[in-house]
Amino acid sequence: MLADRPDSLTQKIRGLQWWAPYCADVAAEEHERARRAQAEADSLRAQQRRRPRGCRPSLVGAR
Numbered sequence: 001m002l003a004d005r006p007d008s009l010t011q012k013i014r015g016l017q018w019w020a021p022y023c024a025d026v027a028a029e030e031h032e033r034a035r036r037a038q039a040e041a042d043s044l045r046a047q048q049r050r051r052p053r054g055c056r057p058s059l060v061g062a063r
Helices: 009-050
Strands: none
Touching: none
């Protein structure tokens, strides 16, 4: 039967259906990583805005 050949469309669809749950899980993990990175970037920007411009901590001790 033609549908049983490894290069048939039926076999390709079966392979994609087998991969679909894995791909969905990986995509969800990547989405969560991107969301956390965005939240961290937003937090760092907010911290930067709160610090006054002229009050930078000195890296070298006072002379």
